[in-house]
Amino acid sequence: MRNYEFAVGFVTGALIIFVTLIQLNVALPLIWLLFIAGPFLVLWMVWTVLIAPIKIEETFEEQWYQDRPDMRRTE
Incomplete structure (x- = not known):
């Protein structure tokens, strides 16, 4: 797995855990730590x-509005 995919998944998971802990009224110091x-x-x-070695072709x-042909730029 690429490093940037791990970072996005990890931070998203931390956010989900943070919101879940708030709803479950878990220990306040743990919530503050995540906050x-x-x-x-x-x-x-x-x-x-930003530093991921991705080559954009x-x-x-x-790529202007790929999903909406009626909004594509015509020149």
Whole structure:
């Protein structure tokens, strides 16, 4: 698995766990720990995604509204 996919999955899982713990009224220190760690997890995820070695073949002009042919740019 690629590193950026792990980062996105991990941060998404942490968010789901955080929301679930709030709804279940679990120990408040655990909720605060996840709340304080959240911004750092998001920054780590963003950094990992931005430095991922992905080669983009299409340009923005070629991919403008792929799912809506009526909204594609015509020049």
